[in-house]
Amino acid sequence: MRTQAELLQLLSDYVVDMEDEQVGEVAQEYIDAGYPALKGILNGLVDGMQRAAELYEEEEYFIPELLICSDAMYNGLNVLRPHLEKVDAEEKRRVVIGVVEGDTHDIGKNLVRVMLETAGYEMCDLGRDVVLQDFVDKAKEVNADVIAMSTLMSTTMSGMSKVIEGLKTAGIRDRVK
Amino acid sequence: MMNMISRDIMVKSGCFWPEAHMDSEKMAALTYALNEAGGFENYGVPFCMTVEAEAMGAKVNMGNLICEPHVVDSPLKSTSSQVNLLKKIDVNSGRVKVVLDAIKILKAKNTDVPIIGNVTGPVSTAGTLVDMSVLMREFRKKPVDAEKLLNFIVENLVVYAKAQVSAGADVVCISEPSGTGEILGPKIFRDFTIKYVNRVLDAVDVPVKIVHICGKLKRVYQIIPEFHCNIFSFDAIVPIMEIKPFIPEMAVMGNVSSFALGEVFSEKVKSLVKLAMTKGVDVVAPACGLSTTTPLINIQTMVETTKQENVSL
Numbered sequence: 001m002r003t004q005a006e007l008l009q010l011l012s013d014y015v016v017d018m019e020d021e022q023v024g025e026v027a028q029e030y031i032d033a034g035y036p037a038l039k040g041i042l043n044g045l046v047d048g049m050q051r052a053a054e055l056y057e058e059e060e061y062f063i064p065e066l067l068i069c070s071d072a073m074y075n076g077l078n079v080l081r082p083h084l085e086k087v088d089a090e091e092k093r094r095v096v097i098g099v100v101e102g103d104t105h106d107i108g109k110n111l112v113r114v115m116l117e118t119a120g121y122e123m124c125d126l127g128r129d130v131v132l133q134d135f136v137d138k139a140k141e142v143n144a145d146v147i148a149m150s151t152l153m154s155t156t157m158s159g160m161s162k163v164i165e166g167l168k169t170a171g172i173r174d175r176v177k
Numbered sequence: 178m179m180n181m182i183s184r185d186i187m188v189k190s191g192c193f194w195p196e197a198h199m200d201s202e203k204m205a206a207l208t209y210a211l212n213e214a215g216g217f218e219n220y221g222v223p224f225c226m227t228v229e230a231e232a233m234g235a236k237v238n239m240g241n242l243i244c245e246p247h248v249v250d251s252p253l254k255s256t257s258s259q260v261n262l263l264k265k266i267d268v269n270s271g272r273v274k275v276v277l278d279a280i281k282i283l284k285a286k287n288t289d290v291p292i293i294g295n296v297t298g299p300v301s302t303a304g305t306l307v308d309m310s311v312l313m314r315e316f317r318k319k320p321v322d323a324e325k326l327l328n329f330i331v332e333n334l335v336v337y338a339k340a341q342v343s344a345g346a347d348v349v350c351i352s353e354p355s356g357t358g359e360i361l362g363p364k365i366f367r368d369f370t371i372k373y374v375n376r377v378l379d380a381v382d383v384p385v386k387i388v389h390i391c392g393k394l395k396r397v398y399q400i401i402p403e404f405h406c407n408i409f410s411f412d413a414i415v416p417i418m419e420i421k422p423f424i425p426e427m428a429v430m431g432n433v434s435s436f437a438l439g440e441v442f443s444e445k446v447k448s449l450v451k452l453a454m455t456k457g458v459d460v461v462a463p464a465c466g467l468s469t470t471t472p473l474i475n476i477q478t479m480v481e482t483t484k485q486e487n488v489s490l
């Protein structure tokens with residue numbers, strides 16, 4: 001039997017080492033041993049993802065590595081999440097995120113979503129090639145604190161300022177970062 | 178290069194997007210008009226990065242006056258190993274033919290303006306035939322499958338690039354907006370981007386070969402000389418003086434910020450061009466594709482300043 005500390009270390013290591021196929025088994029072992037899911041997520045999986053992000057900062061890891069690390073994190077989350085106690089009392093900050101209309105490059109957006117989710121934000125992901133007005137409507141609907149827009153192409157970049165204009169028209173520009 | 182067309186020149190020439198992506202007369206007329214108006218000292222077609230992927234089976238949304246065409250549906254869903262689902266490029270049909278015809282039209286004008294045949298890089302093409310995030314995972318986890326896909330793509334890009342040269346292109350420019358060192362890291366960049374871009378370059382007999390790579394390059398400076406091109410073009414974020422010592426055999430092209438060209442007043446463009454030339458750029462050009470809202474006066478100023486400084490674009 002492995003200790004809780006060992007299992008947490010293993011969860012973290014499996015995320016950072018891109019063991020996306022094995023991490024689920026460790027998460028299951030952790031739950032079977034009766035340890036709290038929340039700690040497994042924060043001190044195991046999220047810790048591993050943060051270490052991966054550090055390696056990215058240091059230019060040891062690049063996007064392919066980060067993608068597989070985030071797969072590993074989500075595979076672990078799928079096992080641990082159902083065991084979370086439902087006491088999420090604290091109101092989370094809400095972020096509406098998406099790739100602007102005309103562009104389908106969404107890898108950067110997905111990684112930002114993962115990182116913000118890891119940092120405790122509630123993410124509302126509109127996906128890619130998002131109609132500009134949808135950012136505004138969704139931000140209104142969910143009372144968003146932040147709107148995050150992404151694009152890779154110079155020809156779609158001007159869409160971002162249209163969303164800002166849309167926020168002004170809707171009278172919520174000052175409320176949203 | 179990537180897109181060099183702006184709304185101003187569409188209005189001036191009466192040839193508009195998205196039609197100009199699908200009509201060889203309009204495609205040729207648009208780049209011709211840009212040169213005539215004191216714009217870039219070349220003709221460059223096509224204006225988007227989707228011609229190759231569409232010919233191999235991707236579904237493309239042709240965009241509008243402002244947005245360039247983009248792939249909306251990739252033919253390969255899960256893995257890059259399903260190359261049998263892809264179509265071979267047919268130089269006698271679709272937008273491949275449109276591009277080739279546009280080159281012929283430009284050649285027939287018999288000017289001394291060089292014609293650039295733009296080719297989307299193999300990795301960037303692969304990233305639209307199968308979802309880029311799937312492809313990137315497979316570069317690490319199933320490199321053999323990824324190789325199969327890249328081999329197929331390169332065979333077809335060679336057919337296309339050769340046809341561009343036969344049609345009259347004086348220059349072939351391969352751009353890799355997705356297959357960059359910054360995104361992929363040095364190992365995958367070398368094993369895939371450099372390797373497969375070179376396969377296309379090696380197969381094409383043309384006097385000038387340009388490679389354009391987007392994004393930061395610091396981690397891959399050392400391996401950039403491995404590209405078999407005469408001219409290397411890069412983004413505004415790359416300091417010219419930093420990269421130049423690594424590629425003494427190549428002319429360096431760039432890297433006037435496309436973003437700045439779209440936003441600033443023409444006086445500022447002058448100083449940006451002068452700065453790039455002082456820092457040692459051999460071919461003055463935008464650092465990346467232009468936004469269609471870029472004012473024509475900024476493009477004209479860029480070319481004019483370059484001429485005054487006595488280096489031709």
